[in-house]
Amino acid sequence: MKLLVCLKQILDPDVPARDFQIDPAAKAARRGGANLVTNIFCENAVETALQFREAATGEVKITALCYGESSAEDCLRKAMAMTVDEACLVERDGNTNPDAAAVGRVLAAAIRRLEQDGGPFDAVLVGRESGDWGVGQTGGLLAEELGRPALGFVESLQPGNGGVTLRRQTDVGIEVAEAEPPFLVTITNNEDNVPRIPKTRDVMMSYRKPLQKLSLADLELDSEEIRTGSSIFEVEEIFIPADEVECELAEGDTLEERVDQLAKRIHEVVASIG
């Protein structure tokens, strides 16, 4: 079987509040001193794929794919250190924040190219959403582009009779599904797909493994069109919500008075918020 996992490199969501800055003109976050990391749900997806490979009896090959800046090579190297077999980077030339539809188109083109060379992928795994924008649309739009059935919020893949058994989180509980490849899933986290820490030898080996690089031109995509042509939404303004704290002390001479005063103020405040 062949699995493909899509990765996204994002600004470290754990960046200290004061380091997080916004460029209002570009309508995007400024990198500043922050680090770049692999989006956590994408890492959950890698881990889910690796666990599938470990549980499967036959041979399973895992490919990692990323559409990003050249710095995103780090994410792919890390995936290879986690023992993903192959990696491919589609270089994003200057398009700082492509929307999900554009990303879906690029990834679909790259997947078709990889399939041309190495045969079809049975399953495509995409992180549920990314930690920077949190739009959560890439998986669905990619499935649309590829013309494959998709299922969201999947937490595990297990080899089933003939196909693949999926567990997905729903509002009412866990849903178990049997899937016939090819298909696409978006992966969410649970306590079992916490990304593993790679072994040191695998980290070292990851630098020796080949990493395929493709440009938009290689995929016969027009980068200008990708940048502008498929916008499914428009960013009007981006700002850091002001966190204002007003402190008021309940007055009164006795405890009872203070409690009464407090209760009164709570009513007033609640009423004013509506």
Next chain:
Amino acid sequence: MFRVGGTVPLMDPTQATREVFWNIEYTWLVYVLMVPTLAVFGWGFWLKIRRWRAGQPAIRFDRPAERLQLFLRNAVGQGRTIKRRYAGVFHTLVYTGFIVLFLATTVVAIHHDTPLHIMKGHFYLIFQSLIVDIFGLFVLVGVALAAIRRWISKPKLLVYTDEASWILVTIFVMALTGFMIEGWRIAVTDDPWAAWSPIGNLFALASDPLMSDAAMQTGHVAIWWFHLVVAFGWIAWVPFSKMSHVFTAPLNIFTANLDGYGGSLKTIDFEAAERFGINHLGDFTWKDLLDFDACTECGRCTDVCPANTVGKSLSPRDIILDLQGLMHKRGDEFLGAVDGDGGNGSGELLPIIDQKTAVSPEALFACTTCAACMEACPVHIEQMPKIVDARRYLVMEEADFPEGMMDMMNSLESRQHPFAGTQFSRVDWTEGLDIDVMAEMDDPHEAEVLMWVGCGGALVERNRNTVRATAKLLQKAGVKFAILGREESCTGDPARRVGNEFLFEMLAKGNVETMQRYGVRKVVTSCPHCFNSFRNEYPHFGGRYEVYHHTQFLDQLLESGRLDGHDAADGSNGSSTITFHDPCYLGRHNGEYEAPRNLLAKVGGARQVEMQRSRNTSFCCGGGGGMAFVDEPPDQRVNQERAQEAVDTGADVVAVGCPFCATMLDDGVNARRGDREVKVKDVAELLWDAVGEPGQAAP
């Protein structure tokens, strides 16, 4: 009182001697028996040496003068052994007794088997008779004291084996029978020099009324041979028992690590290494293997181990003994593996990390790398580096470690600091202080020193006050300093201690490169872990700096008058009592105990009290070795154990010199102080409180 020889005219002391084989026939048998005895003895040690030689190389015969000094102090002089009073006393008695008795036997051999008849005259009387008798008594008393401890008081630190008991019994029997044969010889021969052998003579006097001369003579022959057989048997047994420490311990002390505990971890050649870390005896150096054979089972290491003290499964003594056992029992397989035919004949290497032994992952990951075990060990065994070696295997080959350490390592990898989720950046603490950042300076060389802030200082709320105080003190003293700001990365200490040498190396190389760019030569830091890395570990990666802990640097500033200590002595803190907690990585690892105490002495006349365990026997705060990132079970918290000790001194301020100690002891003291007001403060904070400008009391 004493029995004096009857034939007075012959009492010329220059002629005094005794017959060597008095009353003994077939003396040739002694020589015959000696052959197998020495053969077994030699074979036993040959087996040991063969095993050691199978280890990896280590340079431990360099710097002979320093080694000799250490040898004289701690092997010959028993410097560490005598630190525990009871054991020190009995061991000194037995040890000195053995040396004297061995010399006496040598004298007999020379006298009898060579033309040099030295055993006569005053030498015979004073040394061979009187001194030997006294030291023989030492052995008896020493063994008796040891037996009382082993069989009656039974302290927890000992290992209770039959072997250990038999050793006491046989030594006691040898000494006692020695006195018996001496006494009967004196009695039967009416030895004119009997008074010079007081213990033997006592025996003679006691036997005289009870036994006839003939009976004594027969008894003498029987006991003489019995004594000889026991002694020879014992000698042959030495290399196979813990008595081998008589030879292995001095050798181990001579070949000890001379670089201090702070520099005791090995580097790894990642390109060449077959395995990272150690999970197989053959990957240890010969010195590590010698360590296993040098252990005296005294238990001091485990007794002082903080993890063991709070009830965790870690016991450095048992780690050493289990590995020793593995090396002995599986010796041939081990050698086989080393020779290349695979551990147990199947090509598999025997693992040393084993859930069922003391070398379990759980125990290994409880170590705070405090080095208390190494400091306590009378024979200089290096327990902690072996623990780190095994952790390296688990972390780098198996990716198997506690959860808290995983988050720490993830954060180190992607953010170059271990504090996942911190709300601070590396420069937030400088707000309002006007501190130069090297990258923003026209000429970074203008900075006299680099103030290395450290992750624990910059990113943990509680410690930002410490680095602010340090910076303000430097400013007040007019020191031209700068920081690296956002370019600072973790030194890699936590990664190295938990066993992720690869990550450590990456971080270290990165920092060395950054510092090279700015031509950094002098570094001052308020984190002893960073201090240790710079001082002992970065030189391996080409980073050579003059490194100061902030307490050392501030102490120098006060000494030289650059920082005015005048205000400090105004008695403003006179009401407070301070106790200083020695950080492991400043004290034991790097030998600095005075600088922080000197500073505290200047803190407004406050009174200093010491905790029971202080200076080189200081008890870890529980935060070293990556343990600051692990949630300890509530009933097994090292920091609370230490905090209790601090609280028990009655001090109202617990002074610290390390950001990790500060957070660990803050938590601990809050849990244990009860209704009392006890504060944990860094030495720099206290000093700033004392010498800071009026109106700037709180930095």
